[in-house]
Amino acid sequence: MVALEAVSKSYGPVKAVDGISLQVARGEIFGLIGPNGAGKTTTLRLMGGIILPDSGRIFIDGIPLITHPVAAKKLIGFIPDRPYLYEKLTGWEFLQFIADVYRLNRPQAMKRAEFWLEMFGLDGRQHDLVESYSHGMKQRLAITAALLHDPPLIIVDEPMVGLDPAGAKLVRDLLRKQAKDGKTIFLSTHTLSLAEELCNRIGIINHGKLMATGTMEELRQLVQAGEGHLEDVFFKLTTEEMV
């Protein structure tokens, strides 16, 4: 579903992403973990078509994202870590806007929107301006907008940031359900327990380089961590690199 081929991105002298290559299969939940400033968000923004790589290629379901961005982006639902939305629109208007931008059938899309709004506890507030929403509510609205066109690939940057425990559980269950339905989930997180619990495969990134990828079992074997948790694997890989 997703393929990255030697993707690199620099900001001035800082190499944020350094020759990353990886593939994620349909129906898989892939988690990208790494310390602060490792290049997680940049990788996700590259995959979402928000920024262009300096070199390398990205394919979404076989469609080259750089040369065919419109076709590729129709397959993606992007959820950023900080939900900056159009503050002067109401939640409902924002979802109408998303439906139109993705050229969806408006009545059908808004019916789906009603379902998601109710699920995320935003029904009753949909006609309030976004500027009056709390951080968590904005995050829920951003997730609703990303799911509106029923994308086969969902890219989530730090899915639990700003969500209360109930919201976090809701999102966790939702991501599992989406994967079960054959959707691909690509997420980045700092919460190692979440990655361990949710992801089929995990990639560990540091200084823009992909240090390791694999299932929990494969990662444990790689660092000879025995029955250790992801935390042990993570620290072993990232600390050794730093040394």
Added chain:
Amino acid sequence: MTVSLPFWRIRLQSLKNERFSREKTNRYTRYVFWGTIGLCFWAFVFFLFYRVLNYFRQVEILGDILAMKLLYMIIVTCFGILILSNLIIMLSKLYLARDLNLVFSLPLSGREIFVTRFWETVVDASWMVLLFGFPIFLSYGIVYKSHFDFYLLSLAAMGILCVIASGISAVLTLLAGAILPAGRLRAGLSLVTVLAVVAVVVAVRLLRPEQLVNPDRFMSVAYYLSSLKVSSSPLLPTTWAYDAIRLALRGGNLLNIVHNLALSITGAATLVYLGAWLADKYLRRGFSRAEMVKRKVTKREKAWGEKRWPFIAPDTQAFFMKEFKTFLRDQSQWPQLVLVLVLIGIYLYNFSVLPLDKTPIKTVYLQNVFSFLNIGLAAFVLTAIAARFVYPALSLEGKAFWIVLSAPTERKRFIRIKFFFYLLPLLLLSEMLIVSSNLLLGVDPLMMFISVGSMLFLVPMITALALSFGALYPAFHHENPVESVTSFGGILYMIVSSMLVVFIIALEAGPVYHLCMASIRRESLSLLQILWAAFTFSFVGFLCLGTVVLSLQKGERHLKFLD
């Protein structure tokens, strides 16, 4: 005062840290650019005043009176500008700035926060007035052969005047914070600021300076002289500053100079003390009240965008509707609209009072000349309006720009949607402006046609340029992207746009002259004149459309590589 020191240290540290900025080359280019513009302007002001004052010196009795009248007008104008810039900056510093949540969480009293913010405002609002006021005082000093103490005393008088202006603005802002209804404070204060600007502009216009060149209006020389004499209240800070500077200029009694400076200092100290007292009482309350209250969306608003037109692509409609709703619901845009409307009113009023019948030149020629020059003037007005509304249009997407970038909409399509969204109202506005002023001038249909036609080509060019420069110099992370109009990119846009307008007007001048003369004399044009006109208008058409296409392409390309 000591509480301010850490804040000043942060500002200095930020300035020093600029050397680590990623945009090193860009920064140096900006320094050179601004430095050159500043120096040119500085030199221009100096030579202008030097010449004018030298000319005045040659006129006995009246010359000195005129020079002093000019000095007083400069001080009053500076004071007006200072009050306005202080109001704008004080509003931001006390109620709107991003770091206020941090500042109010610190163990500082309202008075301490005020003192810190007050001195920052004094510096931010005054440095430009002092810097560009200096060549004026330098020219006065040289022409009147003053001693060095004149410059020191002028600097002291103007410096204290700056503090007084900040003090008045602080007291007004704090009182407004205590009085205005909660949730409406930001919009209310913005409106007050704009109304103050409007009041100053209207007051200056109502002085009707054009009457000074009409000698019939004055019954006698004595009446004319008395109208020039400076007579102002001794209670005004501008009078204290004026008297101190005037006396220093002419080597007056030192005691009188000190008396006026002492009046200024005590006035400034009183205002700062009053501000600190008000801040202790109202600043924290005002800051809490400045938070916006939840605004309810009306039924009519809910209906907007429910219907879709079948002949326009849904994503185009979505972006149009988003722009429309955002613009209408953003209360900070309204006062600016009021300002634009007032300026347009004054623009048209100027045409209605033009004394065309009192000149020795035939009215019909003047009508055509004014009408033709009016094309350029309207284009300049439009450039200024586009700089305020179109140039920051992309930056106003702010941190929500990821929505556009992740959407399945080509970036070139997005920029074109923005272009048409602003083109339509600007075209309507400029055509209304040009038709109304032509009607007031009473021009013939030919000139009306040329004016309307020229604007049809100029407006898209000006709009596309504004959008393109906005894309080249985006300010997505700026606290208030609208302010980016005074940045390097904004000024560069205005310069480029104005130069293109001047170039086009210069190109059209010859053919338009021949066309008008032929029409007035009821003669036909020669073949050469016809060819010249055809070539010129075609070239102007291509130039404008070419600029539109190139500007949008450049903007699109820049958006594509935006990180």
